[in-house]
Amino acid sequence: MSISRRKFLxxxxxxxxxxxxxxxxxxxxxxxxxxxxxxxxxxxxxxxxIGCRKCEDACNKVxxxxxxxxxxxxxxxxxxxxxxxxxxxxxxNQKQTSGNAKPVFFKNQCNHCLEPACASAxxxxxFRKTDTGAVTYDETVCVGCRYCMVACPFEIPAYEYDKAxxxxxTKCTMCYPRxxxxxxxxxxxxxxxxxxxxxxxxxxxALARExxxxxxxxxVNHVYGEHEMGGTSWLYLSNVPxxxxxxxxxxxxxxxxxxxxxxxxxVPIVVGLWPILLGGIYAVSKRKDKIAAEEQAEAVAAALEExxxxxDARLTSELEKxxxxxxxxxEKEVQKALEEQAAAAAEKAAGADGTAxxxxxxxxxxxxxxSTE
Amino acid sequence: MSDHxxxxxxxxxTLFNLVAxxxxxxxxxxxxxxxxGGLSTVTNLSDYNPxxxxxxxxxxxxxxxxxGGYVTSAAVYIFGMKKYHSAVRPAVLTGFLGYALxxxxxxxxxxxxWRLPYPFIMQQGTTSxxxxxxxxxxxxxxxxxxxxxxxxxxxxxxxxxxxxxxxLTMALTxxxxxxxxxxxSSLGALYLIAPSKLHPLWYSTYLPVYFFVSSIxxxxxxxxxxxxxxxxxxxxxxxRTYLDEHNPVTLGFGKAASYVLAGYFIIKIIGISVDNxxxxxxxxxxxxxxxxxxxxxxxxxFLYAVGVREKNLLLIRCTAVWTVLGxxxxxxxxxxxxxxYHLPSTERYVPHWMEVGITxxxxxxxxxxxxxxxxxxxxxxxxxxxEDAH
Amino acid sequence: MGDVFLxxxxxxxxxxxxxxxxxxxxxxxxxxxxxxxxxRDDD
Ligand code: SF4
Ligand code: SF4
Ligand code: SF4
Numbered sequence: 001m002s003i004s005r006r007k008f009l010x011x012x013x014x015x016x017x018x019x020x021x022x023x024x025x026x027x028x029x030x031x032x033x034x035x036x037x038x039x040x041x042x043x044x045x046x047x048x049x050i051g052c053r054k055c056e057d058a059c060n061k062v063x064x065x066x067x068x069x070x071x072x073x074x075x076x077x078x079x080x081x082x083x084x085x086x087x088x089x090x091x092x093n094q095k096q097t098s099g100n101a102k103p104v105f106f107k108n109q110c111n112h113c114l115e116p117a118c119a120s121a122x123x124x125x126x127f128r129k130t131d132t133g134a135v136t137y138d139e140t141v142c143v144g145c146r147y148c149m150v151a152c153p154f155e156i157p158a159y160e161y162d163k164a165x166x167x168x169x170t171k172c173t174m175c176y177p178r179x180x181x182x183x184x185x186x187x188x189x190x191x192x193x194x195x196x197x198x199x200x201x202x203x204x205x206a207l208a209r210e211x212x213x214x215x216x217x218x219x220v221n222h223v224y225g226e227h228e229m230g231g232t233s234w235l236y237l238s239n240v241p242x243x244x245x246x247x248x249x250x251x252x253x254x255x256x257x258x259x260x261x262x263x264x265x266x267v268p269i270v271v272g273l274w275p276i277l278l279g280g281i282y283a284v285s286k287r288k289d290k291i292a293a294e295e296q297a298e299a300v301a302a303a304l305e306e307x308x309x310x311x312d313a314r315l316t317s318e319l320e321k322x323x324x325x326x327x328x329x330x331e332k333e334v335q336k337a338l339e340e341q342a343a344a345a346a347e348k349a350a351g352a353d354g355t356a357x358x359x360x361x362x363x364x365x366x367x368x369x370x371s372t373e
Numbered sequence: 374m375s376d377h378x379x380x381x382x383x384x385x386x387t388l389f390n391l392v393a394x395x396x397x398x399x400x401x402x403x404x405x406x407x408x409x410g411g412l413s414t415v416t417n418l419s420d421y422n423p424x425x426x427x428x429x430x431x432x433x434x435x436x437x438x439x440x441g442g443y444v445t446s447a448a449v450y451i452f453g454m455k456k457y458h459s460a461v462r463p464a465v466l467t468g469f470l471g472y473a474l475x476x477x478x479x480x481x482x483x484x485x486x487w488r489l490p491y492p493f494i495m496q497q498g499t500t501s502x503x504x505x506x507x508x509x510x511x512x513x514x515x516x517x518x519x520x521x522x523x524x525x526x527x528x529x530x531x532x533x534x535x536x537x538x539x540x541l542t543m544a545l546t547x548x549x550x551x552x553x554x555x556x557x558s559s560l561g562a563l564y565l566i567a568p569s570k571l572h573p574l575w576y577s578t579y580l581p582v583y584f585f586v587s588s589i590x591x592x593x594x595x596x597x598x599x600x601x602x603x604x605x606x607x608x609x610x611x612x613r614t615y616l617d618e619h620n621p622v623t624l625g626f627g628k629a630a631s632y633v634l635a636g637y638f639i640i641k642i643i644g645i646s647v648d649n650x651x652x653x654x655x656x657x658x659x660x661x662x663x664x665x666x667x668x669x670x671x672x673x674x675f676l677y678a679v680g681v682r683e684k685n686l687l688l689i690r691c692t693a694v695w696t697v698l699g700x701x702x703x704x705x706x707x708x709x710x711x712x713x714y715h716l717p718s719t720e721r722y723v724p725h726w727m728e729v730g731i732t733x734x735x736x737x738x739x740x741x742x743x744x745x746x747x748x749x750x751x752x753x754x755x756x757x758x759x760e761d762a763h
Numbered sequence: 764m765g766d767v768f769l770x771x772x773x774x775x776x777x778x779x780x781x782x783x784x785x786x787x788x789x790x791x792x793x794x795x796x797x798x799x800x801x802x803r804d805d806d
Binding site: 083084086117121124125126141144145146147149153157158161168250256257259262263266270271274275281285289 | 410413416418420424447450453482483484485489491492498500501502505547551554558559562563565567569578581
């Protein structure tokens with residue numbers, strides 16, 4: 001087996017951890033945020049809109065946008081569905097909802113969310129929800145990553161793709177500069193049908209509820225923007241279901257920031273725990289290596305010992321052999337000496353008999369001593 | 374014998390050089406167009422489709438495929454699989470080049486590339502997942518550079534600097550794994566903010582986990598794929614150790630890839646279940662989802678397993694290519710194909726050929742840089758002065 | 764402190780910012796601590 005099972009399971013377990021911690025870390029979910037109490041808003045009553053495009057015209061003027069291809073009085077533009085683009089902050093669209101009833105007109109622009117997705121997504125904080133209610137954009141820091149455009153659930157921000165060096169994200173500003181001056185937004189001021197009302201958000205919500213209560217057969221019982229994506233500063237009343245005119249009803253009520261809070265919360269937990277987890281794995285694998293190395297060292301030592309023992313044994317036997325040979329040699333010498341002595345004695349005995357008898361036991365003594373050694 | 378290989382190598386590269394040369398010239402022209410005419414001259418990006426293949430392929434796929442660096446160095450240095458040591462340097466080099474190219478591609482994509490450091494030096498958009506990605510990619514590119522630097526320093530003969538860089542290995546590996554975990558998953562988390570735009574089969578609160586786990590798969594498969602290619606073209610540069618370890622590495626990595634794919638398959642199924650999206654499997658997008666899940670996750674998982682059981686190295690290598698394609702497909706699905714699924718087809722994005730051209734240009738630069746480095750620096754072999762010094 | 768933040772956006776910008784700083788400190792700190800922990804080991 002080329003990768004040990006345990007190591008491998010460790011790896012998989014490590015991979016699984018992200019999900020576990022990601023679930024738990026739900027930032028800020030137990031906090032309530034009230035938003036800016038004095039924030040402004042606009043209520044767009046779709047049932048009152050006559051599709052005159054006066055708001056588009058006004059928006060173009062107050063924002064110094066380049067003149068459009070077809071003039072704002074040309075209502076045939078309404079036949080094609082349009083969206084905001086780099087040089088158009090607001091568009092009016094029309095929709096034939098049922099048979100030959102008269103079409104519905106509705107205006108579209110940045111909704112100035114209470115918790116803007118664009119602001120949550122921007123990595124240089126170019127977007128800010130201000131206490132006026134307007135969501136502003138700061139072109140002096142924008143990098144142009146266009147993540148805000150990915151994030152906006154209402155598909156509002158547009159980009160100046162045609163500019164090589166100074167492209168900006170563009171969108172309705174709620175006429176922020178005019179609000180600061182105490183003026184109405186250009187579009188609201190220009191609307192001849194009172195389809196746009198400007199005021200404090202709470203007041204406008206009450207107004208919308210009031211209209212629904214007064215004319216229940218006229219309005220759909222829903223104020224679009226009250227809760228969508230955490231609520232917006234542009235509110236809508238309609239006489240046709242919102243999803244029939246392309247306003248998405250499936251956005252949910254959770255603000256964009258909550259959608260990413262889990263993943264963002266997992267980041268510091270990974271930073272906190274990964275060194276511990278990885279350090280643990282590292283320590284274990286290093287320890288294993290150490291044990292393996294020790295075992296190897298032990299084995300080597302054992303082998304050496306064995307070899308030594310064998311060598312010792314050989315040495316002893318050699319020594320014994322040498323000893324034996326020595327003894328043999330001695331014995332031989334002794335034998336020889338004895339024999340010589342015996343011969344000499346015999347010779348002597350031939351001359352004098354008495355001395356030969358005394359010498360004999362001495363030689364015998366010598367013999368027995370060498371054999372016991 | 375060595376004469377012969379050198380010659381075949383040369384003739385391959387002459388044709389290669391010609392093609393590469395053409396692509397580079399084209400790329401330079403397109404670069405000029407991009408920075409004089411703006412994004413609209415070279416891309417099909419629109420207000421509905423702010424991100425095209427430069428994000429979907431170059432960034433998302435590029436980062437996933439460059440995961441080999443952290444996967445291999447983690448396996449060897451942290452998990453202690455020493456026998457894959459010879460795979461580390463090529464993987465780190467590929468990772469380093471991969472990230473460098475990702476950053477290069479971003480310079481084409483963002484509107485004002487010279488402002489790329491702004492998130493760090495001007496205002497920190499800490500609520501953005503992109504801030505997290507940007508920080509990690511920037512840091513990890515530096516980490517990879519340092520991890521790769523010993524090879525360059527050995528080549529330059531700067532012993533002291535090289536030994537210093539080697540000392541950092543463990544710290545860099547740890548840091549690299551943490552950073553990779555974070556930004557690989559955060560790339561998936563980028564899409565968490567747009568549940569209304571990404572098809573529910575691909576949108577999941579588990580997106581970051583999916584991206585992280587599949588980056589491991591991509592990393593392993595890329596190491597296999599890239600070592601197969603290198604084997605063919607740079608064999609004369611490879612040491613005995615590298616060649617000897619090549620087959621066990623292939624088997625071991627194949628096994629790892631198979632097992633991780635199995636886990637990935639399971640969590641993808643869990644994802645369908647927790648969101649109760651079973652009924653969507655019957656739709657057109659559902660079929661496409663199943664193609665990805667069965668054809669590019671389950672199938673390679675099985676094929677890797679068969680390859681490992683039967684010690685079929687060829688099968689493992691082919692499966693690696695298939696798996697890499699599967700990861701590419703997944704990233705494109707999330708970023709382009711299943712993104713904006715609610716829009717009418719007239720508003721959907723199809724890349725302009727010049728976008729593809731610039732992507733091709735950037736990939737070519739990567740291959741050229743890889744070739745330049747492995748033919749000069751000790752990547753596939755150990756520098757004679759430092760053998761056994763790890 | 765909590766009521767300074769009127770929007771989730773502001774709250775998260777602040778808390779995540781602080782958390783990022785803690786992360787940097789934690790990474791350096793844990794590295795040093797590891798060395799402190801293992802400094803007396805013989806290997
Ligand atoms: S509508 Fe879109 S652009 Fe406007 S504030 Fe909301 S998220 Fe931002
Ligand atoms: S394009 Fe500009 S405003 Fe939009 S997210 Fe990127 S940096 Fe922020
Ligand atoms: S509020 Fe101002 S910028 Fe927005 S749509 Fe109206 S006129 Fe245009």
